[in-house]
Amino acid sequence: MLFHVRMDVRLPHGMPQDQAAELKRVERARAEELQRAGTWRHLWRIAGQYSNVSVFDVASTDELHTVLSTLPLFPFMEIAVTPLLRHPSSIHSDDR
Ligand SMILES: O=C(O)CC1=CCC(=O)O1
Numbered sequence: 001m002l003f004h005v006r007m008d009v010r011l012p013h014g015m016p017q018d019q020a021a022e023l024k025r026v027e028r029a030r031a032e033e034l035q036r037a038g039t040w041r042h043l044w045r046i047a048g049q050y051s052n053v054s055v056f057d058v059a060s061t062d063e064l065h066t067v068l069s070t071l072p073l074f075p076f077m078e079i080a081v082t083p084l085l086r087h088p089s090s091i092h093s094d095d096r
Pocket residue numbers: 007009024027028029031050051052073
């Protein structure tokens with residue numbers, strides 16, 4: 001199942017820089033792991049915003065929730081999820 005996910009990162013203004021840097025480091029490591037596994041299919045920065053649009057490929061909404069809610073930055077993100085399915089006019093036969 002494919003899901004479009006938008007994440008808006010909202011780090012508290014008073015968060016110490018070293019804590020923010022460590023959070024970003026572990027978030028990046030987890031994001032790379034999920035991309036290598038094929039779970040995090042696309043990861044795009046939204047120009048001019050501390051936000052991304054992503055596509056996740058998971059077996060269920062339960063799995064998506066687990067993946068998203070265990071991201072290191074999860075406590076500091078607003079997340080919007082949109083389920084996706086193949087458009088009938090798409091010329092691609094697979095879901096890539
Ligand atoms: O920077 C972001 O948009 C949040 C994020 C997702 C993966 C990552 O490394 O940072």
